[in-house]
Amino acid sequence: MGSAFDPFVMVTEEPAVVNSPPPLSNLTQEELKKIAAYKAVEFVESGMVIGLGTGSTAKHAVARISELLQEGKLKDIIGIPTSTTTHEQAVSLGIPLSDLDSHPVVDLSIDGADEVDPALNLVKGRGGSLLREKMIEGASKKFVVIVDESKLVKYIGGSGLAVPVEVVPFCCDFTRGKLEELFREAGCVAKLRMKIGSNGGDATPAVTDNGNYVVDLYLERDIGDLEAASEKILRFPGVVEHGMFLGMATTLIVAGKFGVTVKDRFG
Numbered sequence: 264m265g266s267a268f269d270p271f272v273m274v275t276e277e278p279a280v281v282n283s284p285p286p287l288s289n290l291t292q293e294e295l296k297k298i299a300a301y302k303a304v305e306f307v308e309s310g311m312v313i314g315l316g317t318g319s320t321a322k323h324a325v326a327r328i329s330e331l332l333q334e335g336k337l338k339d340i341i342g343i344p345t346s347t348t349t350h351e352q353a354v355s356l357g358i359p360l361s362d363l364d365s366h367p368v369v370d371l372s373i374d375g376a377d378e379v380d381p382a383l384n385l386v387k388g389r390g391g392s393l394l395r396e397k398m399i400e401g402a403s404k405k406f407v408v409i410v411d412e413s414k415l416v417k418y419i420g421g422s423g424l425a426v427p428v429e430v431v432p433f434c435c436d437f438t439r440g441k442l443e444e445l446f447r448e449a450g451c452v453a454k455l456r457m458k459i460g461s462n463g464g465d466a467t468p469a470v471t472d473n474g475n476y477v478v479d480l481y482l483e484r485d486i487g488d489l490e491a492a493s494e495k496i497l498r499f500p501g502v503v504e505h506g507m508f509l510g511m512a513t514t515l516i517v518a519g520k521f522g523v524t525v526k527d528r529f530g
C-alpha cells in the first residue's frame with residue numbers, strides 16, 4: 264500500500280484541472296475496495312444489528328467495524344454473518360454475533376458485489392456465497408453495496424463472467440442443462456463450478472456453506488427482463504437460489520480513480 268493512501272479520502276467530482284491525474288489513479292483495486300468499505304461503515308450506528316457481507320471488499324468493512332468497536336466509537340453492535348468465512352473473521356475480531364432466528368430485522372447490511380447494473384441490480388456469489396447473503400440482506404432495512412469501479416456493468420451478465428445459481432447436488436447435471444436451455448437465446452453456457460483437488464487430486468464440485476453446488480451461467484447477450492428470468496430460474500425444483508439480487512440494494516458506494524460516489528436508489 265502506498266504511503267499516500269488514506270481510506271477516508273472523499274472526492275466526488277473530477278478534478279478541475281483537466282490535465283491533472285485523477286486523485287485516486289495511483290491506488291490499487293484493493294485500496295479502492297477498502298475506501299468503499301470504510302465509507303459504508305460511516306452508516307453504522309451504535310446499537311445496530313448489522314449484516315456482515317462476504318468477500319474481498321466486505322472483509323474491509325468487517326475489520327473497520329471491529330476497529331471502531333475497540334476504539335469505543337461504536338457500541339452494542341450485533342453482527343449477522345453471511346457466510347462461514349465472515350463468521351470466522353468476525354469471531355477472530357471479537358464482533359458479537361447473532362442470526363436471523365434471534366434478530367429477524369437487520370438495520371443495515373454491507374456487502375460487495377460481482378456486478379452492478381445502472382438500476383442497482385447485482386450479481387453475487389462468484390465467491391460461493393449467495394443464499395445466506397440474500398436471506399440476510401433481504402431482511403435488512405438498508406443494504407449498502409460496496410464495489411470498486413470494475414464491477415459496474417451495462418446489464419446483468421455483461422462482464423462475461425458467471426451469474427451463479429445455487430443448486431441441490433441431486434442430479435445437478437439435469438438442472439445445469441435446464442438452466443442452459445432456459446437462456447439459450449442469450450447464448451448461455453452453464454457450467455457446474457468445480458474446485459481443484461488438493462495435492463493434484465481430481466477436481467470436485469465446489470460446495471457452498473449450505474452443502475449445495477453452484478451452476479455458473481455465462482451469458483453472451485442481455486437476458487432482458489430480470490424479474491421474469493428470476494422467476495423462471497426459481498421454478499426449477501433443483502434450484503435453491505440464484506445470484507441476481509434485484510431491487511435489493513438501497514445504496515451503492517463506488518470507489519474509482521476519480522474518487523468515491525454514493526448513489527441512493529431512492530434519492
Ligand SMILES: O=C[C@H](O)[C@H](O)[C@H](O)COP(=O)(O)O
Pocket residue numbers: 316317318319320321374375376377387388389390391392393396
Ligand atoms: O460469493 C461471494 C459474494 O457474493 C461476494 O460478495 C461477491 O462475490 C463480491 O466479492 P468481492 O468483493 O471479493 O469481489
